[in-house]
Amino acid sequence: MRFASLGSGSTGNGLVIEQDSTRLLLDCGFGLRDAIRRIARLGLQPEEINGILVTHEHDDHTGGVFKLANRYRIPVWLTYGTYITSQKLMPKELEFDLHIIDSHQPFSIGNLQIQPYPVPHDAREPVQFTFEDGKHKLGVLTDAGTSTPHIEATLSACDALVLECNHDVDMLHNGPYVRSLKQRVGGRLGHLDNESAATLLGKLDNRKLQHIVAAHLSEKNNHPALVNTALSRTLGCEEHWIGIASQQEGFDWRQIK
Template sequence: MRFASLGSGSAGNGLIIEHSATRLLLDCGFGLRDAIKRIARLSLEPDTIDGILVTHEHDDHTHGVFKLANKYRIPVWLTHGTYASSQKFLPKQQDFKLHIIDSHQAFSIGDLHVQPYPVPHDAREPVQYIFENGSHKLGVLTDAGISTPHIEAMLSGSDALILECNHDLEMLRKGPYVHSLKQRVGGRLGHLDNDSAARLLQVLDNRKLQHIVAAHLSEKNNQPALVSAALSQSLNCEEHWIGIAQQAEGFDWREIK
């Protein structure tokens, strides 16, 4: 199994996961042309994507989902709440299949086993996902205000983790956001801060962990160095081992062996 990012942050998110003959896209928060360019950067063609999974309806995750799906006839999986809240993005002439999923019910797409799980975020019915191929497990958590015992159970034992580190608490407090936005971002339905992500890591079973990539960093309220310091302390590893997903470049292919 391998995975790579099209970009990560408030301006757009997208993650490619593939195993054997199956290639999936998790979210697409980029315009159609931009998404195609970002997919090409990974030496891929959009028509080779077998499915698009959606976490929630916010623009930075769904902006390009339905345009890409419609142009290349790629099926889409999403919760009923996300579907109901994404009507503005749906094309009038729909040329792709929509699959409504249960936020607790696992399913398979080709060679990949997919487990959605609910998360606390200010969206209609948000989920995150676990991807497995029978031997390895990739856990993804972004866009969650707090951790929960269920989140910990889902992510524990992963071979690779993509973990939100949206903001540094002090930078958010002193930063340029208006008070209401600071409360939203830092609230229980907002985004994980560096310290909360580090505490989450401490309670997981990380014995098989090969990759850790911090994602969804705020450009105004965080710095990669702060993220690396916080997560490396939790994992007792060198700071350079902590991967950082960038907004412009995402990150290149990482393989789980």
């Protein structure tokens, strides 16, 4: 299994997961032309994507999902709550198959087994996912205001982990956002800060962990060096071992062996 990012942050998110001939796109918060360009940067064409999974309805995750799906007839999987709140983005004539998923029920697409799990976020029915190929497990967690025992159980024993480190608490408090936005971002239904992400990480079984990539960093309220320090301290590893997903470049393919 391998995985790569189209970009990660407040203006657009997308993650590609590949196992043999199965290629899935998790979210697409980019315009159609930009999404195609970012997919090509990874050596792929949209026609090679077998499915798009959607975590929740916010524009930085769904902005390009339905245009891409309609243009290339790519099936889409999402919860009922996300479906209801995303209808304004959908074309009148759907050229793709739409699959409604249960936030707790596992399912398979091609060679990948997928486990959705609910997360606390200010959306209608948000989920995140783990992906398994029978040998390895990739966990993804972004857009969650706090951890839960269920999140920690789901993300334990991953071989690779993409983990939200949205903001530094002090930078958010002293930053340019208005008070209401600061409260939303830092609240229970907002986004994980660096120390909360590190605390969550410390509760997981990380004995198999080959890759960790910090994602959804705020460009105004965080800095990669702060993320590296927080996560490396928890794992007891060198700071440079912590990967960072950027807004513009995402990150290149990472292989799970």
